[in-house]
Amino acid sequence: MSTPLRTTYPVPVEDLIPAARKLADELGSVPSRNRIMKEFRIGADKARSVLDALTAEPHLHAVPDQAAPGHGVGAVEMPPAPEEGASPQVTPPVDPAPTAQAAPSEVVPAASAEEVKPVRSWPVLLLALPAFVAVWSGWVGLGELTGFGVVHPLPGIADGFTINSAITLPIGVETYAAFALRVWLSGRVPARARRFAKWSALSALGLGALGQVAYHLLEAAGVTRAPWQITTVVACLPVAVLGMGAALAHLIHTRENGEK
Structure with a gap:
């Protein structure tokens, strides 16, 4: 140095x-x-x-x-020094290429908190009220035509307590359809759970529609006792709803097994 x-x-x-x-x-x-x-x-x-x-x-x-x-x-x-006797070679400075000026991009103003408002869901209640009345009455009426009726669920414990077993049809089928539909559309569950919720929700809604059609056709024809084919399907609905609900609840919690 x-x-x-x-x-x-x-x-x-x-x-x-x-x-x-x-x-x-x-x-x-x-x-x-x-x-x-x-x-x-x-x-x-x-x-x-x-x-x-x-x-x-x-x-x-x-x-x-x-x-x-x-x-x-x-x-x-520094570049290496030139050898003795050789004339130093000076490289003239090169002007940098002109930079093309970028066209000004259109600035999209961000939406403020006041502009983005959640969609109100209270109109669903107005839609659900008449649907509830029609679906409830249709399932209860079909249940009575297929053998569902008043039972004593607590014999020997509360003999005076009675319940109409026909109400299990609208509660089970329609509640499961709404629950599975929400799981399907939420997008916050594993893929297997979403697929099962999708197809079971569509199946439950289809069964609900067929049940309403069957009841109104039998009622319009003045039938007081449903055919055995309809009775068989309606009698299996509570068991089917229980199985689908338990399976869906299990699939929702399979995230610990590594499925995303």
Whole structure:
């Protein structure tokens, strides 16, 4: 490394340039201003003048100061010195290609909190009230035509307590259809659960529609006892709803097994 110039008098810039050139040769690159200040113990203005003199030479190129570990030097490497007798080849500076100005893109203002409002779901209640009355009466009427009726669910415990078992049809079938439909459309359950909820919800809704059609056809025809085919299907509905509900509840909680 070069030996710093040590004197009690201010050293002129002309005397510092050869030493700075020697330092650049040793480093293989143009020293930064901070390195020149530290090496020759001079101020920032004089170091800048020395650096300008070095970078004015054709084969040297200075770069901005960088905080490199240990040296604080940021520069690019100098090209190899030309051989003796050969004329130095200076590459003229090349103007950078003009940068095409990007067309200003249309800025879409973000929707404010006041503009984005959730859709109200209370109209569903108005839709559900007449549907509840029609579906309830249809299932209860079909249940009575297929053998469902008043029973004593707690014999010997509460003999006076009675219940019409026909109400199990609308509660079971329609409640499961609504539950499976919500699971299917929520998108927050495993894929297997969504598929099962989709097909079972559509099946439950289809059975509900067929039950209403069967009841009104039998009622319009004045039939007081449903055929055995309809009785068989209606009698199996509570068991089918229980099985589908238990299976869906199990599939919803299969996330611990690694299924996403």
